[in-house]
Amino acid sequence: MNTPSKIFGITQVVISAIMMNAQTTTTKLPGDPTLVSDKATIEKLINYDKGNFKYKVEDYFARPKASQFKLSPDGQYLSYKEKDKDSKNHVYVKDLKSGKITRALVEKDDLIRSYGWLNKKRLFYTQDKGGNENLHLYAADIDGKNLKDLTPFEGVKIGFVSIIKDTDFAVVTLNKNNKQIFEPYKINFITGEMTQLFENKDTKSPIDDYLFDKDGNLRGYSILENGLTTKLYYKDLATGKFNLIKSTDWKDNFNVIRFNDNSKNKDEAYVVTNLDSDKARIVLYDLKKNAVIREVYSNPTFDVSSISVSGKKRNYDLDYISYTGIKNETIPVSPFYKEIHDQLATEFGDKQFYVVSSDDNETKLLVVVDSDKLYGKYYEYDTKTKTAKLLFDLMPQLKEEDMAEMRPIEFKSRDGITIHGYITLPKAALEGQKVPLVVNPHGGPQGIRDDWGFNPETQLFASRGYATLQVNFRISGGYGKEFQTSGYKQIGRKAMDDVEDGVKYAIAQGWIDKDKVAIYGGSHGGYATLMGLIKTPDLYSCGVDYVGVSNIFTFFDSFPEYWKPYKEMVKQIWYDLDNPEEAKIAKEVSPVFQIDKIKKPLFVVQGANDPRVNINESDQIVKGLRAKGFEVPYMVKYDEGHGFGKEPNRIEFYKSMLGFFAENFNK
Numbered sequence: 001m002n003t004p005s006k007i008f009g010i011t012q013v014v015i016s017a018i019m020m021n022a023q024t025t026t027t028k029l030p031g032d033p034t035l036v037s038d039k040a041t042i043e044k045l046i047n048y049d050k051g052n053f054k055y056k057v058e059d060y061f062a063r064p065k066a067s068q069f070k071l072s073p074d075g076q077y078l079s080y081k082e083k084d085k086d087s088k089n090h091v092y093v094k095d096l097k098s099g100k101i102t103r104a105l106v107e108k109d110d111l112i113r114s115y116g117w118l119n120k121k122r123l124f125y126t127q128d129k130g131g132n133e134n135l136h137l138y139a140a141d142i143d144g145k146n147l148k149d150l151t152p153f154e155g156v157k158i159g160f161v162s163i164i165k166d167t168d169f170a171v172v173t174l175n176k177n178n179k180q181i182f183e184p185y186k187i188n189f190i191t192g193e194m195t196q197l198f199e200n201k202d203t204k205s206p207i208d209d210y211l212f213d214k215d216g217n218l219r220g221y222s223i224l225e226n227g228l229t230t231k232l233y234y235k236d237l238a239t240g241k242f243n244l245i246k247s248t249d250w251k252d253n254f255n256v257i258r259f260n261d262n263s264k265n266k267d268e269a270y271v272v273t274n275l276d277s278d279k280a281r282i283v284l285y286d287l288k289k290n291a292v293i294r295e296v297y298s299n300p301t302f303d304v305s306s307i308s309v310s311g312k313k314r315n316y317d318l319d320y321i322s323y324t325g326i327k328n329e330t331i332p333v334s335p336f337y338k339e340i341h342d343q344l345a346t347e348f349g350d351k352q353f354y355v356v357s358s359d360d361n362e363t364k365l366l367v368v369v370d371s372d373k374l375y376g377k378y379y380e381y382d383t384k385t386k387t388a389k390l391l392f393d394l395m396p397q398l399k400e401e402d403m404a405e406m407r408p409i410e411f412k413s414r415d416g417i418t419i420h421g422y423i424t425l426p427k428a429a430l431e432g433q434k435v436p437l438v439v440n441p442h443g444g445p446q447g448i449r450d451d452w453g454f455n456p457e458t459q460l461f462a463s464r465g466y467a468t469l470q471v472n473f474r475i476s477g478g479y480g481k482e483f484q485t486s487g488y489k490q491i492g493r494k495a496m497d498d499v500e501d502g503v504k505y506a507i508a509q510g511w512i513d514k515d516k517v518a519i520y521g522g523s524h525g526g527y528a529t530l531m532g533l534i535k536t537p538d539l540y541s542c543g544v545d546y547v548g549v550s551n552i553f554t555f556f557d558s559f560p561e562y563w564k565p566y567k568e569m570v571k572q573i574w575y576d577l578d579n580p581e582e583a584k585i586a587k588e589v590s591p592v593f594q595i596d597k598i599k600k601p602l603f604v605v606q607g608a609n610d611p612r613v614n615i616n617e618s619d620q621i622v623k624g625l626r627a628k629g630f631e632v633p634y635m636v637k638y639d640e641g642h643g644f645g646k647e648p649n650r651i652e653f654y655k656s657m658l659g660f661f662a663e664n665f666n667k
Contacts, residue, residue, distance in 0.1 A: 131641020
C-alpha cells in the first residue's frame with residue numbers, strides 16, 4: 001500500500017490531515033517571542049495596500065455564512081455549518097419536514113475540523129488543540145446531547161476512521177500505545193466502549209496500513225520493513241491466516257481502495273497500482289489468487305486513483321471514476337449515475353460538479369458546482385423528478401464576471417521535461433498590459449500538485465492586478481511515477497529550475513512585468529520561496545515564507561514521532577544526511593546557511609504550534625537575517641499550527657501580504 005503521501009501531504013485518508021489551528025494552552029510561548037514583529041509593523045505593512053478595489057480580503061477569506069451541507073442517512077435532516085458574529089462555525093441540524101433548526105455542535109476555542117453523520121440520529125466531529133494535529137474524535141446526538149470524546153487520550157493522534165454502516169461502531173486507528181505506530185480499535189459511538197482489534201508490536205517493521213471490509217472486519221495489513229519495503233498481508237477467509245501477497249518498493253503503488261461488494265467473490269477488490277505501468281491505474285484484483293482480473297480504467301497522461309461506489313440499495317455498483325487531469329475529470333460508469341451526470345453536464349456546462357452527499361435511498365443528492373471563477377454553489381438534486389434546485393451560494397459577494405481566468409499552461413524545462421501548471425490572469429493581462437506576478441510553489445513537495453478550480457488566493461491577487469503562476473514541478477504527483485521520482489533528491493535544485501523556467505515562460509508570453517515578480521508559498525512552498533531568493537535573486541522583487549523549512553538538518557531532527565517510521569523514505573526524497581556527499585548538498589540547499597545571498601525583502605509567517613515545520617525553522621531564518629542587518633517582518637500566531645485556520649488570523653495574514661507586495665512592487 002502506498003505510503004509516501006503520508007509524509008508532508010496536504011490531503012489524507014478519511015478525515016483530513018490538514019489541521020491548522022487552535023488555542024494554545026501552554027504558558028511558555030513556543031520559539032523566541034522577541035523576534036516577532038509588533039502590531040505597528042504589521043499595521044504599516046497592511047496600509048501599503050491602498051487603492052479603489054472592488055473586493056477586499058474579507059470577500060475571499062471570511063468563511064461562508066453557511067457551508068458543509070450533508071444529508072442524514074434517512075434523508076429526514078440536513079446538517080450544515082453556520083457562522084456566528086464571532087466567526088465561530090457551529091453545526092446545525094434542520095428537520096426537513098417541520099423546518100425546525102437545532103444547534104447540534106458548538107465550536108468554542110478550537111475549530112471543528114470535520115464532521116459527519118454516524119447514523120440517522122448521531123453526528124461525529126474532530127478537533128485538536130493548539131494546532132498540534134492530535135485530533136480527537138467526538139460524537140453527539142443531533143440535539144447536542146450525549147456528547148462523548150471517543151478518543152480521550154492526551155498526545156494521541158487519529159490515523160484513520162471508518163464508520164461501520166448500520167451499526168453503532170466505527171473503526172479508528174490511534175498511536176495510543178506507541179507514538180510512532182498506529183493500531184486499530186473498534187469504538188461504540190453511543191457508549192464510548194473501545195476494543196483493540198490488532199496489535200502492532202514491531203517498531204522496526206511496523207504495520208503501516210490496515211485493510212477493513214465494509215463490515216469492519218480486518219482483511220489485511222501492510223508492514224513497512226526497514227522503512228523502504230511495503231509487504232502486504234491478506235487474510236485467507238478459509239483458514240484465517242494472513243499471507244504475504246505483495247512485497248513492493250515504497251516508490252511503487254499497490255493500494256486497495258475497497259472490496260468489490262457488488263461481486264460474489266469476497267476476495268475481489270478495486271486496487272490502484274503502478275507496478276507494471278508508469279501511470280497509476282485502477283484494476284479489479286483477486287487478492288486470494290494475487291492476480292489482476294481486469295483493468296477498470298487508466299489514462300495515458302495522468303494518474304487515476306479514485307472511484308465512487310453506490311450503497312446497499314444498488315448493491316454497491318461502481319458509479320464513477322475520477323481523477324485530476326488538466327481539470328477534474330469524472331468518468332460515469334453505472335446507468336444510474338450516467339443519467340445524472342449527463343443531466344448535470346447539460347445544465348452546468350463547463351463547470352465542475354461533484355455529488356458530496358446523499359441519503360441512503362438516493363432520493364436526494366447534494367451537488368457542489370464550481371469553476372475557476374465560481375467559489376461554489378450547493379444544489380439539491382431530486383432523483384425522481386430529475387431536477388436540480390439551488391440550495392446555497394457559498395460566496396454570493398464574488399461575482400463570476402469579476403473573477404480572473406485560471407489558464408492551464410504547459411512548457412518544456414531546460415532539460416526537456418514537459419511541465420504542467422496554471423496561470424491566473426487579471427483582466428489587464430488579457431488586454432495586453434504587463435502585470436506583476438506572484439509565483440506560488442506548492443507544498444509537499446512529493447505527490448502533491450496544483451489543480452484547476454476556484455482559488456481564493458489567486459483571485460485575491462488578481463483583484464489587485466497581479467497574475468499568479470502555479471507550476472507542477474518535477475516531484476509533483478498525478479503525472480506518473482517517473483515524473484514524481486525524477487524530483488527526488490532535487491529539492492532546492494532541479495525542482496527550483498522548473499519553477500524558474502515557468503517564470504521565464506510566463507514573461508515570454510508578454511503577460512508579465514519582469515521587474516515585478518514575487519515568490520510566495522507555504523510549507524515546501526515557503527522553503528521554495530527562500531531558495532528562490534537565494535538561487536535566482538535577480539528574478540524576484542520579494543518573497544513571503546509561510547511555515548517554510550529553512551534548515552534541512554533541524555527539520556529532520558524535529559520530525560513528530562509518527563513521521564519517524566518514514567525517515568528512510570524522506571532520505572530518498574530529500575537528502576540522506578548520513579551520506580557525506582548528500583549532507584553537503586543538503587547544506588547548500590538549506591537557506592539558513594545561504595543567508596548572505598538573500599538581497600530582496602522577505603516576510604516570514606509562522607504558526608507557533610506547528611508540529612510539521614517547527615517554529616524554530618522560521619526563527620532561524622529571521623534571526624540569521626537580522627544578525628546581518630536585514631530587517632524581516634515576522635508574523636507569528638500562537639493559536640495556530642501548520643497554516644492559519646482561524647478567520648481573523650487568515651484575514652490579517654492576507655492583508656499583510658498584500659501590503660508587502662504593494663510596497664515592493666511600487667518601489
